[in-house]
Amino acid sequence: MTNSGPAAGDLHPAVVEVAVAWMVKLQSGGATAQDHAACEHWRHERPEHAQAWATLSGFSQRLKVLPPSLARNALAAARELELDRERAPRRRSLLKGLALVVGTAGIGLASAPEGGWKSLAASHRTGVGERRRVALADGSVLYLNTATALDVRVDAGERCVDLVAGEVLIECARHAGHGAGAGSAEARPFVVRTAQGRIQAEEGRFIVRQLAAQTFVQALEGWVDVSPGTGQLASRRLVAGRQWTFDARGVGAAEAADGGAGAWVDGLIVARDMPLAALAAELSRYRRGWLRCDAAVARLRISGVFPVDDLHRVVAAIQRTLPVRARARTSWWVTLEAR
Incomplete structure (x- = not known):
């Protein structure tokens, strides 16, 4: 079998x-x-x-x-x-x-x-439900989301982040190189490597998330160049306000950026007509345990701004908003089902 x-x-x-x-x-x-x-x-x-x-x-x-x-x-x-x-x-x-x-x-x-x-x-990591701010020597700042692990190298030769797991929002500071003169100096790129490829920027703000078999990237300010795989494929540029996912074989179609994708930096999830199952999956990233939806309510839609650090409050709000109830088998295993 x-x-x-x-x-x-x-x-x-x-x-x-x-x-x-x-x-x-x-x-x-x-x-x-x-x-x-x-x-x-x-x-x-x-x-x-x-x-x-x-x-x-x-x-x-x-x-x-x-x-x-x-x-x-x-x-x-x-x-x-x-x-x-x-x-x-x-x-x-x-x-x-x-x-x-x-x-x-x-x-x-x-x-x-x-x-x-x-x-x-990894040199920098967060546990489940934790977030962390890391200031780098070049002036860039990393915001690590829940359950994230990454390695950082910032020295005279490179600015590189290896994203092992999780999600990071990067505020990339422009860094001038050292050419023969002021006119020949070039910006030293900031590189993020994932299991599926490489993301490169000179400055700006962008999000990178390591998924199970893909990488998600969103440009918030400026632009990023994405090179799938090991470099044999041509890179593609993603501009501010756009997002896409890619794997080692190529890049998917660019989409309009989700305006709430970086709200987790402030401890929030922004849902706009989001399926309840998708919201439960996002909330599960921030808690130790398992929050899931019964199939009967998984497609119900919900909108709102939800704090990731107060699951009990969020579940209570969901029960007030939708015809669902929360059933707890244990303190860390909660199922949302039809009421």
Whole structure:
């Protein structure tokens, strides 16, 4: 039988996080029959849930050679590594502890998903629900959205950001090069690299988001040049007020920019006639857990400005605005369904 489910590397981080949380819950020794039933329901709800559980179960099976308390500590450490990535001293301690446990169980750290370890090793990162401002030496400013990881190099030779995961808004300062004279000086470009290609600007403001198999880019001020793949394809210019997605094979059609795309810098999501499922997906990026829509209400439309740091307030507003109710299986698993 052919497995038609998603590959482990294509799983949404929120799905993996919920799977880890369930694993920790069931391994804790305090899980009830209702907890086991709820987990079983979640596993069979979607193919990606089953895939995430199967991936983690392989790790869990190897841990069975350890004492139960040590196995639980390893799973808890794995969850802490995902949820508390910003606390560097704690993260390093947990990583060492997890490496010891994994080594004892006969599992190498190299078996972890590549993107996950790249995120942990990135020079700048945010955890779920966190945002961060980073000022660079050249005068540029980076605004990191939730669950973002990137590496920065700004020196005499280059200005480069490698976006490993997540989303960043860049205020790019113009930087003059050093030619033979003032008239020959050229601006040194600012480069952002993603898994799908390269974005280059000289100055301005733009957003780059790493999606599962694509890169989203929006020009807010100025312009950016986008080069898909490894450079064999010709670059295309995106001007202010436009946005598009691209992959390694090419660039999609340019669209009018979503005026609210950068509102997250101020802790907001701007919805304009947005499907409820799309709003739930955006809100899920900012919380530890899982917020989803039942199919019966997924296409309902909603408009408004919603704070990303107060999910309870947002869910209450949604229930007042639309004929839906929120059902919480746990504090971190909420489903919006028909009322």
